[in-house]
Amino acid sequence: MKPLEGLRIISIEQYGAGPYATLHLADLGAEVIKIEDPTSNGDVSRAVIPYAQNNDSLFFQSLNRNKKSISLNLKSNEGREIFERLVKSSDAVFNNLRGDVPEKLKINYNHLKHINPQIVTCSLSGFGTTGEMAKEPAYDYLLQAMNGHMSLTGEPGAPPSKSGISIVDFSTGMMAALGLMVGIFQAKNAGIGSDIDVSLFDTSLSVLNYLAIWHLNKEYEPVRTKHSAHPTLVPSQLFQTKDSYVVVMCNKEKFFPLLCEELGAPELATDKKFSNFQARLDNKEELINQLETIFKTRTSLYWLETLRGKVPIAPVNTVQEALHQPLAMQRDMIVPVDSMNFGTIKMLGTPIKVSSYSPCYKAAPFLGEHNKEIYNELGYEREYEQLKTSGII
Template identity: 50%
Template sequence: MNLPLQDLKILSLEQYGAGPFGSVHLADLGAEIIKIEDPRFGGDVGRHTPPYAEDGDSLFFEAFNRNKRSMVLDLGNPRGRAVFERLVKVSDAVYSNLRGDVPAKMRIRYEDLKHLNPKIVCCSLSGYGMTGPRSKQPGYDYMLQGLAGWMAVTGEPDGPPTKSGLSMVDYSGGIVAALSMVSAIHAARRDGVGMDCDVSLYDTAIGMLTYLATWHLNEGFEPQRTHHSAHPSLVPFQNFPTADSWVVIGCAKQKFWERFVGVLGSPEWAREERFATPASRYKHSAECVKLIEAELARRTTAEWLPLLEEAGVPCAPINTIPQALREEHTLARGLIVETEHPRFGTVRQVASPVRAGTPRTEHVRAPRMGEHTETLLAELLGTGTDEFAELTRAGAFGVEEH
């Protein structure tokens, strides 16, 4: 099966979540992601993330590293560094998610590697970027959700600032890094000159403020947490309690509002001056929502959904994670994939949502640490058994324990 990115080779000094999340989509699209793991620290820290972790294998690691290969290499060892530089010559990119000042210290920027390969792309995904007053600080999703204002607009108005239930800054940052890297590789192949990609979780988090930032910067609007996760301008567009659980309903257009009030049995609301237009509903949102809540509380979610869906009103149940994974649409879209693992057996996980042509149907489990070191060096550099043994003795792959 010809996959869109199968001619890409990326050396990845990645670890934990954000970095591997970005590259796993490229791996699913066929790119050769070569995980360079540091033997001095047990490789990718994600290998040891509980609760389902044992001897360098973890289900956390499996979720971010399918379809990749692993090589152990000590870049602090002169022979290990020499091997890395030889790999740079035959690769398209060097990808890392380390603190912003670390790429310079490790000499993995374009300026450090262009003499080896003028077309090499050096993509750094860090917490705060390579420049700026916070560049030397470690950055994590939790901190970024607070610093970038996300927590200030999440949760109930009378509740505390709240983090998203998912690590959305990490995941968004990974996607941004992948897009930046593929774009830079395209340009390097076109122009013959590589470049740095200075991507940060901070930039990603600030960039995703989008229209809220525009409203504030131009009109002084200050976003606040809203009742039941209500949209800041569209009414009704929020979570509503039913007789037994919750449903989310969104009337993004006037026609949806008119259909919705028909389902509720109150079509006259659409003609009332206070609710007749999006602007009037916004002005009288508290009254509007109170009336809707009273009506929806009369029936269960299972009773309301068919009526709303048949009328063409945008709606959805508020599922638990197990319910979401069992959704008929989840299965129909091929969003659950399987790999075989010697420790965990058949591992089921979610597929990449990135689609370009026909999605791959066969996936390979995440690699054991250093599983492909000898094979990759033979394939890419032509090293034989004797040279590999000599590099091993020289400590290129770490110091062997006796």
């Protein structure tokens, strides 16, 4: 049995953060019914280049596997009636619309509780459903800028830099998936649903975590650090080797003497200037200069073989190298999925491992692929063709 089998989630979603949230729930067996607009080409991510064809794209495939797609005009009276009938048999209604839109579309708990008192509604938006910016759209890049991420990324003296991936979108997607499951758990226990409100703004502030606490309570001013170093733990940073780079992280006191021993410089560990975290931070420049000189004398492979298992160390891989690591296959993180437009696609598997369940991956649906299945189930067999002709579905 699938871990989330029997769970039905209606999702009014598009592009990145929202589909990323429901992707993981669908992988674990939830029935995610994706509502797409029949007056357009559906989810805008179906057309994301460079790999797009026939109203499908590899971008869309990466975020929408294991889901069902129906087309439905929610702004029409007939479409609203169908939507409400679907709500009766569902556990949750999810959306990643602008913060003020769920109320306008009447898809929040207050407007649906008379249909299904246990329904959980979850909104993933840019700035939340409350507050002065609820009506404004937001995107990952903007929030990385707005909430301090870019100010902390990159080398000192260089322009602020964003993360190479949509880290705010994906972090918020994970928070939304968690929030949705919390709401469903509560509804099943209490018999009453609720609104779940998750935003890019809140999440991107939340992940500042300890830096925020340091600033709010001690006026600590975080800054960019050379070679992506940890702000206080020394040495925990990028080191250039003879041929590339490695990251070494001495985040426990026991690792520093081991590092010095393997580097052939045991005297550094007994030097009072480097005897503990605070001493190493106070004398960081002197210590790092010596370590950098040593690391440059050997290749990355040498240091990886020498230090692995003794001191936390990792290579600085390209995306290509990351995806071809043996561990990625051993952990079932590269999986084949058969699709209509792209043949067999290699995709990333779910990172959530459940011992009693082996995931089965199905390609993302084409627009309206599950119309007949869902609408027949709802009792629209006779009206089906008329609904298509009139543009309701």
